[in-house]
């Protein structure tokens with residue numbers, strides 16, 4: 348059975364992009380056909396200026412939303428990254444395999460570092476080394492597949508490179524994983540700016556649909572989506588990014604094909620209306636389940652505690668093997684006999 352690992356970073360409220368690009372498949376497909384682990388990667392939320400109370404709140408909320416979205420702790424392992432020390436243990440060892448040039452070439456670093464400087468802050472070293480921690484997240488579990496949206500595929504490529512390099516240098520230790528982005532909605536765009544990704548960290552209102560938005564809010568955001576000055580409904584990501592984005596969202600929500608759906612519409616208004624209703628329908632059960640789970644926080648805590656125990660037991664043998672392969676003396680519980688006496 349394939350091993351699957353994926354994660355979500357608690358840097359903002361979960362969005363429709365997170366759901367259609369990743370979480371939905373985790374719940375509908377991956378957990379049923381593989382040995383799957385899904386992680387709220389809270390350490391990754393500390394790589395930029397952050398408010399500790401907010402990270403704490405968002406980590407709990409993200410875990411609750413994963414369960415509300417259909418992840419079933421009987422079928423998969425759900426946990427918080429910071430509860431399993433193996434991630435950071437392995438991350439340092441992989442830093443000894445990665446190069447600084449590789450890190451500086453990462454698109455997300457190139458985008459985020461100037462933004463941090465513009466805000467008047469300094470760039471945290473962890474923002475640069477973040478992809479190595481992500482590689483550790485994946486490699487610690489011997490994952491074969493990493494279901495992510497398109498924006499994370501470069502990080503998975505780096506993970507592959509590090510795994511291959513380590514195996515070549517120190518002997519076969521890691522499974523080399525591959526990214527499995529969805530066919531539709533791999534990159535859901537901001538409704539107000541369809542040339543940029545719908546990102547949860549932006550938190551700038553009307554172009555971003557959040558999983559917990561009320562139906563009226565979802566309808567308003569979708570109905571006000573920026574399209575273009577044309578009139579024909581065509582699926583063309585380059586020439587008509589706004590319309591293409593709506594068609595992708597509609598297709599992902601209804602299980603259709605964006606190109607084929609375009610033929611069903613004679614106006615942008617009708618497309619927006621159906622897209623809004625499809626999104627409302629998809630999000631309704633998640634909001635309801637989230638409300639129920641919020642009424643029982645000890646259930647969520649129990650799931651995360653048990654998930655971390657399972658995850659630790661899976662990651663430890665791999666990270667111990669890495670220690671041995673790279674030349675570290677294994678930690679032993681018995682005192683080592685002194686050969687001189």
Ligand code: TYM
Pocket residue numbers: 352353354355356357364365366367368369370388391480481482484485493494495496497498499502532533534535536544545546547
């Ligand atoms: P994050 O938290 O930004 O996003 C979580 C998942 O949602 C996908 N996604 C999208 N898909 C389509 N359209 C969008 N607009 C959109 N926005 C986000 C992401 O591709 C991702 O699959 N570095 C990762 C978290 C991470 C991770 C890992 C993922 C850390 N360690 C190990 C997989 C394996 C991140 O920031 O995802």
